[in-house]
Amino acid sequence: MTVKRVAIHTLGCKVNQNEAEAMAGLFREAGYQVVDFDGEADVYVIHTCTVTHLGDRKSRQVIRRAVRQNPEAVVVVSGCYAQVAPGEVMEIPGVDLVIGTQHRARIVELAEQVMRERQPLNAVQDILRVQEFEELPVAETGRVRAFMKIQEGCQNFCTYCIIPFARGPVRSRRPEKVLEEAQRLVNNGYKEIVLTGICTGAYGRDLGEGIDLNRLLLRLKEIPGLLRIRISSLDPNDFTPDLIDTLTGDPVFCPHLHISLQSGNDKVLKDMRRQYTTAYFARLLQALRSRRPRIAVTTDIMVGFPGETEAEHESSLAFVEKMELAGLHVFKYSQRKGTKAYHFPGQVPYQVKEKRSHDFLALDKKLRDAYARSFLGETLAVLVETGVDGGCWEGHTGNYLKVRFPAAADLRGQMVQVRLEEAVEDFIMGSLV
Template sequence: MTRRTYYIETYGCQMNEHDSEKMAAMLDKLGMSAASAPDTAEVLIINTCSIREKAEHKVYSALGKFKSLKTRKPDTAIIVAGCVAQQEKNKLLKKVPHLDAVLGTHHISELPRILDKIRAKKSRITSTDFVEDVQSLHMVAPLKGANPVCSFVTIMQGCSNFCTYCVVPFTRGPEQSRHMDEILEEVTRLAGTGIREITLLGQNVNAYGKDLARGYAFADLLRHLDGIPGLARIRFTTSHPRDFDDSIIAAMTNLETVCEHIHLPLQSGSDSVLSAMHRGYSFAEYLAKVDSLRDSIPHVAITTDMIVGFPGETEADFMKTLEALERIRFDQIFSFKYSARPSTAAQSMPDHIPESVKIERLSRVHELQDQITEQYHRSAEGSVEEILAEGIRPQSSQVFGRTRTNKIVNLEDPDLICPGELVRVRITEGLKHSLRAVRAV
C-alpha cells in the first residue's frame, strides 16, 4: 500500500523551521512520508512569515501556483500555517477559495485533527486564537530534524516588547516560557539520539523565566543544560539588548558548552530612531554591553540585525548606523529595508522614506559590512579552530561544519570524519562567507 505524502514549504526564521519540523513529525507519526515536490503530495502546508512584506507576498504567490494543482487533484489538502495565517485569519480563506485551512501559531499541535476535518469535508477551517498555556504548544517535539547533528529547542513563545515596526506580538502572542523541566527532558532526549548541538529559540530568549512562578532566569537555564551527557554545544537566539545582562555574560564565559557567539539585534545606530522604534536602550547602553562582553570573551563573535529607512530616519541618523558598524565591527549582520506591517505603530508614523533611498542606504550598509566580515575571515587564516562536523556537501564531498563562533568551515581533507565529530582544523583561506581548512596536525 502506498503511503500518503506531504510537502511543507517554510518561510522565515528558525522558529518557523522548527515548527515545520514539528508538523513533519506529526505527519510521520500518522504514517505519511515527505514528498520531494508539491505536485506529488496529498497534503500541502505553507508555513509562513510576516516579518517583512516580501515574505508575505511569497505566500500568496505559492498559493496561486497551487490553484491548478487543486483543480487537477481536488482531494489535495492545502493548509497555511504560521505568522501570515495568524495575521490574516479568515481573510485568507476569502482571498484563496482553494485553501482548506488556516492554522495559527498556537495551533500547530492540532494538525492531525485539522486533517481529519478536511478529509471529512465538514468545512473550511480557521484555528487562530491564542492559547493561555504555552506548554501545550510543545507537546510534539521531533526526535530529529533535517540536521542529524544539530537541533532547535523552543524555550519560549511570543514577545511583549511591541517594537513599533514588529508584528511578532500580534502573530506569536505575549511572552510565555516553557517549564525548565520540560526543556531539560527534551534536550536530554535529543542528546541521547546523537544530537551534539542545540540552539535555544525564542523571540526574546533573554526574557526566559520572567513569567514563571519560580522565577528562573535565562542564565539559570544555561547552567542546567551545561553538562548534559553527549551535548557538545549550546547556542541561542534571539537576544534583546535590554534583557542582556552580566549573568548571561558570566554563563557564556564560564560554561563549557555555551558557544562564544551571540546574535544581539541593534537595529539602528541613531538614538532618535531607536526611541521611535521603542527599543528600550540607547546606542551608548548597547555599546557598553558589547564592550563588557568583549572584556570577558575577547574572541566572541557578535552578529546583529539592522533596519534602514525607518520612518523619519534622516541621512544623519543613517550615518550613525554606519558609524556603529565601524565602531562595533560585527562579525556579520542581517540588514533589511523597513517594511510597514499590519497593526504596528510605525505603519501610521509620518515621514516614510522613499523606496529608492532605502535601497541606496541598504547597499551602503552591505558594502561596509562585507568588507568587515571579509577582514575577519582573512584574519583567521593560519589559526587553529574546533569545528563540529555537520555533514558532507554532495557536490564537492567536502565536510562542512561551524566553529564555536559560528563561522562556516569547509574541510578540504574530509577522510574519516563523521558528522557529529569535533575536529581541530587549521584555517587555510578566509572567503567572503566562509572559511576553508585542513585537519590540524
C-alpha cells in the same frame, strides 16, 4: 493501502523553519510521506511569515501555487500571516484550513477532519489570550545540531513590529521539559543544541518561581555529552551580569551571540521604542569582549524607518562599523497595519530604503570578511556536520565560522581540530590537524 503525501513550504525565520520541521515529523508519525512541494501531494502546508509586505505576498503566491498543483488536496495555512489575517487567507480560493500560530501540534488531526468533512475550517484563536507554551517535538533531521524552541511570544511592542500580534504574549517551556528533551537529543547523538524562541531572552518571565534563561543554561550545561549550547538571538536588554558571566565563563557556550540592535542612531532607536541606547550597546559589547575576547557578535539592522534622515542613516552606519561586529542581517522597514509606526509621518521612499540597504550590505561583507580572515593561520575546533563535494567535510566553529577541509574518514558528528588557511566566498578552507 495508498500512503498519503504531505508537502510543506516554509517562509520566514529560523523559528518558522524549526516549527515546519516539527510539523513534518508529526505527519511522518501519522504515516504520511513528506514529498517535495513542487510535486503532487494530498496535503499542502504553507507556514507563512508576516514580518514584511513581501512575506505576505510570497505567502499568498505559494498558497495559490499549492492549489494549482492539486485542486483536490487539502491546503493548510499556518504561521504569522495566517494568524494576523485569517479572513484574508480564508478568502483565497482553495484554502481549506487556517491554524495560525497555535494548534500546530494538532495539525494532522485538523487536516484529516477537513479531509473527511470537506468543509473549510478557520481554527485561528485570539493569540493575545493564549497563556500556555505549545509543545512541539524537535524534528530530528540530522545527528549533529538540533534546534530546540524554549519560548514563544513577545510583549515588547516595538513600534514597527507586528510579531506580538502574530505570536501573542511570552510563554515559556517548563525547564524540566527543556532538560528532558535536551537529554534525549544528546542520547540520540546530537552534540550541539541551539535554543530558539521569538524573544528568547524573555524565557521564564511568565513562569515565576525564580526561573530565567540564566538558570536554565546553568542546568543545561551539566548534561553529559552536550558539547555546545548556542542561543539563536537575544535583545540588548536581555543581558544581566549573571547571564554575561554564564555565557562567557564556560566553553560549552558558543562564543557567538546574535544581539538585535536595529539601528545605530539613538533618535531612531527611541522612535522604534527599543528601550536602550547606542552607548548601552557599546558597553554591553565591551563587557562581553573583556570576558571572552574575539567573541562573534552579529546583529539585525533596519533601514528606512519612518523619519530616518540621511544624517541619521550615516550615523547608524558609522556606529555599526565602529562596533567591529562579525556580520549583519539587514532589513528594509515595512509598513505593517496595527503597529504604531504605520501612522508615523516621514515614510521613507522605497528607492532610499534600497540605497541604505546596499550601504549596510556592503558593510556586512566587509565585517564578515575581516572577522573570518582574523582567524587564518589558527587552529579551531570544528563540529563536523556534512560531507561536501571534492572529498571534503563541512562544519562550524564555536564562533560560527563555516569551515571545509579534506578528509577520507567519515567524521560527521565529531569535533575535530582544523587549521584555518584560506577564506573562500562564504566559508574558510582548512586542513585537519
